[in-house]
Amino acid sequence: MDTTDRVTIALDTQLPSYLLSTTLTIVAFYFAYKLFKYSCQTIHFPGPKGSWYNGNLKELLADNAHEYWVKWNREYGQIFEVHSSCFSRLIFVGNPEVINHLCLRNYLKDEKVYNGFKYLSGNGLFSQLDPVQWKKQRSALAPSFSHANVYQQHHIMQEYMNILIEKLDLAIEQKKLVNISNEITLITIDFLGEIAFGQTFDALKLGENCLLMQLLQSILPELIKCAVFPLRGQFPILRVTRKMHEDIKKLRSICQASIKTAREMDESDRLFKKERIFEILATTKSSNGQYVFSEKELIDNYVTFLVAGGDPTASAITFALYELCRTENEQILRKAQEEVDELLDGRSDLINEHDLNKLKYLDMIIKETLRLHGPGFGTIRKLKENLTVNGITLPKNTSLYIWNYPVHRDPRIWSEPDIFNPENFRNVDAGEVKMNGSYFPFSHGPRKCLGLSLAMAEMRFILATFIHRYHFRLADNFKMIEKSSFTLCPSNGLPVYITKRI
Template identity: 45%
Template sequence: MLKVILFCVNYLKARQQFPGPPVASIWSGNLLDTMNDDVHERWRDWHRQYGPVYQTWNSILSRVIYIGDPALISRIANSNWPKFPAQYAGFTPLSGSALFAQMDQERWKRQRKALAPAFQPVVVHDQYSSLQSHILVLIEVIDRATKTGSVINLASLHVLLTLDFVGEVAFGTKLNAIQDGEDCRILQIFHDVLPELMKCGLFPLRAKVPVLESTRRMHRSIKELRTMGYTAVSNARSDEKAGSDSGSKRIFEILAQQRGEDGAYLFTAEELVDNYVTFLVAGGDPTAHTMTFAVNETLKKPHVLAKLRAELDEVLPSDCEVPTIEQVSRLKYLHLVIKETLRYNGPGFGTFRYTPKDVEINGITIPANTTLALWNPQVHRDPTLWGADVDEFNPERWSQSSRLTLPPGSYFPFSYGPRKCLGEGLAMLEMSLTLATLFKRYDFSFQEGFSMEFLPSFTLCSKNGLPVKARLRG
């Protein structure tokens, strides 16, 4: 009886610690709100209504404190507070013990150190020829549509492109996604996995007890994906033993063939597959959606499009199909467009951490094992940080002449601190080359009546794609 009373007292005390939206019921808390398609907008509204630190409840036993104060974000991320095992349990069916979902701090450090060499700038630049070949296939598809005046779903093409590129360089498989189109098997796997995985991340028990058919379908698709990963590991190590050397290595080959001082492989096959499937999902999905959002916002802002076109025409020769890395490095305004896209509607939401022991936040003692969400949708749209035009897409805000003085922790599209995404350089290369190619080569116009609807899946994406007509520029 005493334990019940103590639990009730602690629960009521926790309910009063921080403001937050009212709960629908004591049993489900705000869970229905956080499962809605507009939850990213609710996060922003709650931030503005309740302040930079607020809380929601998934049940009477599960509380999430959203941290939107840059100083606290910087403190927690730079100190590398651990990720909450219970929260990330929903992602483990896909990622296992990959870097993304690694809970053991010492094991995380070893993995991070071993993975880092495969994502150095020189290695990323070595992937250029692969990316170039896939972009050339992409423009073949779009060129055909220009001849018939057909509407194309650019959002889908972006996903197919990233799947082909990341699938080859970081997963070790030729997926032929662009050629097969929306009927390709790998895209179906993504559709089966990603929306369900996001729900499992918010409610881990859903993954552990797969009552719903959508959850069981996710598990079947993940098993298929991981089988492909084991094949890639086996092939890479067989090539090494056979003495095969085709020059610059792809990322998955570097990782699969990496050995320690004792001559043994640094990674087991299972560890590699954990990271391969995470690279494919985390490297493909957010990058594709960022490109889609960038095209959408640029087409809605004629002055942004005009300025971007002027830069492209100045830097790139008229017969350029796919720019070189050197040429892209001189496209300064394009970089601002991408940076603003990641602020305005970045596809990644942030990271879950937890309090390993009782800790004080804003003068309030939070008990150990409390979930913290370092979430960027609301921080990137906080008027107190970004000014009155926070809800406007404005690449110029990042220019040298008008750059805001932002405190650390205000902008983290690729996460923050020691756990910052290793694949940032690869993603930026793909986005820069693809967007430069598309805006240099084509005039795009929206399908009549189109207005983008957003959907928080594993990442933020377009619910209704990006249907456009393309015309070759004269």
């Protein structure tokens, strides 16, 4: 190829100049418009200074972003602003009265953020942005998560717990160091796989080779990036983003197949068992004989349960166990063990669903864990008009971050905010904590977590079984590192030595 050919090819592959100049003009106008809109904002709050081009983005995307939120809340007050680029800001709302108002009145979720989750969960409850559709869906789904239905799922947890006990007993015999955080993740996947997909995925048996586990590991970290940077999901240039889209398709088609089977069985077998939340939802019919949920609505929601439910529950159990393993919390562990021992009265059985609610001290431990290490960050809302609450005016069209981690560690609300102390929750019912809007690990108001009772039952059962049967000792020099990811999670697991207690 001679030089002339090379020049011709180079020119052919270049953009025509008129196209280039039009693109540049559009981009310039876009930025000028954003800058103009940003400079028109009149309501401002104090906040950390960031770099001129990407504001506080570095801190917001850091693994320890949660620590920055705590620091900023203590430094700049209960309402502050941070910037995710030079002209894009978000406002942190940590004032309990304002949180109460925004959540109880159920102001809309911020579509810019929640649209990013739609790749996975479509118009499922979590990412549903139309208030009328949300209300309809919420009231149709809620009965399946009633206490009575949650009780019905208990035997599934017991079955998986028996598998886990076998695994742990073997590790004890072999004197192995166990990363108990992995085992907790696997049991929650098994449990939710059954409840949400009506299938056995054998996560505890297969570990890393479990299909559901592999799909979630590929989807979740990328999904959160697509929620923060919407263009990433819309234009999947990166291989990881394309892989995420492919794996979402796989996950949804597994779910679709389960629904088809359940509905065929329901039509053909009059005695078809409907105990699991999966079957209850898939086969519920309205008075006109039609299924209440379309196939797509079911898939959107089943996938939501799997993702919204698995990760935070597993992290919360790991954080609670970590606190109970620490030498400074020895007395707390002893009290919790006495409570379970008394309930089981010397028996080595697994706790039944009715007894779970009697573990009042264990409940205080779980609530305190969710205060100090709440894995579900909170909720993000947006106003259509400026709003004044408690003398504070919040601007319209700005993302309002109602994050529990900094509020749960606010020294204006909690006397020793950084110390693990279950006594914070003595004589406090789940619903009427100290002050509304100051404790909300499951969010607050009508859009609070749908799976709250299920998650509480799972946490109580797994923790109670663990502390009743085993002694756990943290690996030498282990220090828990919390990471801000899809949820707040333990980034270095929880390595423990286990011995039998009964």
